Amino acid sequence: MKAMAYVSEQDSLEGIILPADLKKLMNIHIDDPLEVYVDEEILILKKCVARCVLCECTGDIIEYKGRNVCTDCIEKLKSRV
Ligand SMILES: [Zn+2]
Numbered sequence: 715m716k717a718m719a720y721v722s723e724q725d726s727l728e729g730i731i732l733p734a735d736l737k738k739l740m741n742i743h744i745d746d747p748l749e750v751y752v753d754e755e756i757l758i759l760k761k762c763v764a765r766c767v768l769c770e771c772t773g774d775i776i777e778y779k780g781r782n783v784c785t786d787c788i789e790k791l792k793s794r795v
Contacts, residue, residue, distance in 0.1 A: 767783060
């Protein structure tokens with residue numbers, strides 16, 4: 715993990731403000747979902763990327779009934795029918 719010298723404050727709405735430079739560096743836009751991980755005193759924010767529920771890949775994702783499935787898994791499932 716690369717340490718970065720960004721300091722942020724909590725806002726009055728009990729959120730965390732990410733500096734504009736950091737958002738630009740990480741290509742994070744307003745309303746982009748972020749995954750939050752906590753490990754004792756370490757807080758990790760991770761860009762939320764759509765992943766296939768079956769193989770965990772991030773390419774060619776299609777949402778079906780609220781779940782993300784990749785086109786490769788869809789083709790594999792079709793071949794089993
Ligand atoms: Zn898949």
